[in-house]
Amino acid sequence: xxxxxxxxxxxxxxxxxxxxxxxxxxxxxxxxxxxxxxxxxxxxxxxxxxxxxxxxxxxxxxxxxxxxxxxxxxxxxxxxxxxxxxxxxxxxxxxxxxxxxxxxxxxxxxxxxxxxxxxxxxxxxxxxxxxxxxxxxxxxxxxxxxxxxxxxxxxxxxxxxxxxxxxxxxxxxxxxxxxxxxxxxxxxxxxxxxxxxxxxxxxxxxxxxxxxxxxxxxxxxxxxxxxxxxxxxxxxxxxxxxxxxxxxxxxxxxxxxxxxxxxxxxxxxxxxxxxxxxxxxxxxxxxxxxxxxxxxxxxxxxxxxxxxxxxxxxxxxxxxxxxxxxxxxxxxxxxxxxxxxxxxxxxxxxxxxxxxxxxxxxxxxxxxxxxxxxxxxxxxxxxxxxxxxxxxxxxxxxxxxxxxxxxxxxxxxxxxxxxxxxxxxxxxxxxxxxxxxxxxxxxxxxxxxxxxxxxxxxxxxxxxxxxxxxxxxxxxxxxxxxxxxxxxxxxxxxxxxxxxxxxxxxxxxxxxxxxxxxxxxxxxxxxxxxxxxxxxxxxxxxxxxxxxxxxxxxx
Numbered sequence: 213x214x215x216x217x218x219x220x221x222x223x224x225x226x227x228x229x230x231x232x233x234x235x236x237x238x239x240x241x242x243x244x245x246x247x248x249x250x251x252x253x254x255x256x257x258x259x260x261x262x263x264x265x266x267x268x269x270x271x272x273x274x275x276x277x278x279x280x281x282x283x284x285x286x287x288x289x290x291x292x293x294x295x296x297x298x299x300x301x302x303x304x305x306x307x308x309x310x311x312x313x314x315x316x317x318x319x320x321x322x323x324x325x326x327x328x329x330x331x332x333x334x335x336x337x338x339x340x341x342x343x344x345x346x347x348x349x350x351x352x353x354x355x356x357x358x359x360x361x362x363x364x365x366x367x368x369x370x371x372x373x374x375x376x377x378x379x380x381x382x383x384x385x386x387x388x389x390x391x392x393x394x395x396x397x398x399x400x401x402x403x404x405x406x407x408x409x410x411x412x413x414x415x416x417x418x419x420x421x422x423x424x425x426x427x428x429x430x431x432x433x434x435x436x437x438x439x440x441x442x443x444x445x446x447x448x449x450x451x452x453x454x455x456x457x458x459x460x461x462x463x464x465x466x467x468x469x470x471x472x473x474x475x476x477x478x479x480x481x482x483x484x485x486x487x488x489x490x491x492x493x494x495x496x497x498x499x500x501x502x503x504x505x506x507x508x509x510x511x512x513x514x515x516x517x518x519x520x521x522x523x524x525x526x527x528x529x530x531x532x533x534x535x536x537x538x539x540x541x542x543x544x545x546x547x548x549x550x551x552x553x554x555x556x557x558x559x560x561x562x563x564x565x566x567x568x569x570x571x572x573x574x575x576x577x578x579x580x581x582x583x584x585x586x587x588x589x590x591x592x593x594x595x596x597x598x599x600x601x602x603x604x605x606x607x608x609x610x611x612x613x614x615x616x617x618x619x620x621x622x623x624x625x626x627x628x629x630x631x632x633x634x635x636x637x638x639x640x641x642x643x644x645x646x647x648x649x650x651x652x653x654x655x656x657x658x659x660x661x662x663x664x665x666x667x668x669x670x671x672x673x674x675x676x677x678x679x680x681x682x683x684x685x686x687x688x689x690x691x692x693x694x695x696x697x698x699x700x701x702x703x704x705x706x707x708x709x710x711x712x713x714x715x716x717x718x719x720x721x722x723x724x725x726x727x728x729x730x731x732x733x734x735x736x737x738x739x740x741x742x743x744x745x746x747x748x749x750x751x752x753x754x755x756x757x758x759x760x761x762x763x764x765x766x767x
Contacts, residue, residue, distance in 0.1 A: 267311070278312065310410070355390070479529065577696055711739075
């Protein structure tokens with residue numbers, strides 16, 4: 213049994229997005245660095261030396277250090293008011309603001325609750341540190357820890373490229389102090405990690421600290437000048453992946469082998485405050501994977517101003533041991549729930565990788581009774597199932613396309629199946645899935661009526677995810693005879709491992725013939741393995757499609 217399990221695990225790793233057992237993201241704390249300006253004539257040299265001294269005393273005398281940082285930020289902002297192109301002043305301002313934030317955090321100050329009196333400046337005059345309250349009622353800084361991004365280094369396969377936007381302010385990770393027990397009801401992660409940018413503004417001796425959203429704002433006003441707002445889009449994603457409370461990768465295989473235990477993880481999660489003016493991009497992972505697999509794509513695309521302006525990213529994650537028609541049923545329930553909370557008038561774009569593409573296919577299909585009749589060889593009325601069985605198969609097999617979906621991109625998706633799923637390895641892999649008892653009971657009724665696999669292999673249990681990825685699956689054959697609903701554009705991105713041999717190619721898991729669609733509005737072959745959604749050319753193609761979607765829907 214141990215040998216068989218080891219073989220299956222090796223096979224399942226082949227189906228993953230490509231990260232394997234490597235570290236996907238690690239955040240390493242470092243000491244922030246400020247290089248003193250070499251020019252002796254610079255008026256800011258003395259300010260920089262004072263900040264370096266403050267760094268050395270910050271732990272033992274945080275209030276003294278805080279006064280130096282506030283004074284440095286004020287002097288630098290005055291230079292920017294005179295010359296907004298002063299790069300040295302911008303660098304010093306950003307460094308000072310970051311240190312204000314870190315000192316407020318380590319000294320456990322709360323300027324958003326009570327103003328803080330701070331002695332600062334060579335003359336010993338006082339400042340009052342306050343907070344500019346965000347008009348959004350949902351934003352309460354007292355509920356978050358704040359960590360400037362410049363004090364972190366990143367490691368890991370999913371965060372190799374750090375996506376930055378130069379500008380004014382200190383990019384900062386806002387981390388929720390507590391897990392949110394109602395997170396799923398409002399479509400949020402259990403613990404929020406969000407990228408904000410800290411800004412300070414001065415009104416006389418009052419220093420007003422504000423946190424601004426770089427996904428919402430491209431510029432900000434400081435010292436009477438409009439300047440680009442700085443941003444670090446990568447650190448919040450990396451910190452979220454590293455946190456055990458949020459880390460989805462730790463459940464990849466658990467959710468495959470024992471899907472019923474993780475039903476509550478089948479949910480839509482949004483990565484930013486909902487904006488009705490931005491189109492939702494819903495991303496769906498594949499077999500034995502998780503939402504983490506989309507990190508390189510989201511990290512890259514957030515660096516594009518057009519994408520930031522027009523789109524917001526949501527995940528759908530689910531236990532991948534379930535047959536994908538069942539997972540699609542769970543997604544439809546989540547979309548129904550989201551529609552009750554949000555005004556989803558802009559048609560969303562769905563990106564489906566691998567089995568996530570198969571799920572996406574069902575969102576743009578009107579099945580009627582066609583699937584039922586092709587699977588059971590009889591009408592619903594003629595099919596002798598228990599009440600529970602009939603209810604389940606009706607919801608899973610009889611459905612309409614989703615009105616809120618306006619475009620789908622299939623990435624390395626085995627739409628016509630993959631031979632691996634029907635191989636002996638696939639059969640062993642499927643046999644290790646622990647199907648919930650309720651589905652087993654329903655499955656026993658169903659397999660008495662029909663063989664879910666055609667050919668030499670006979671399924672004697674309720675089909676699992678591997679079964680519904682086999683080319684000889686009754687469901688796979690049936691769904692490919694039901695056309696995609698007219699008028700919904702869809703696109704294909706596939707990998708060929710760099711061999712350039714389509715239509716004979718494969719990405720190592722999914723052959724070209726399976727992912728190819730005659731009805732696709734575009735098809736892009738990228739020189740990748742199964743992780744086409746993480747390859748630079750695949751990401752570039754998604755960017756092109758999103759901008760096309762924005763152009764078509766905004767006109």
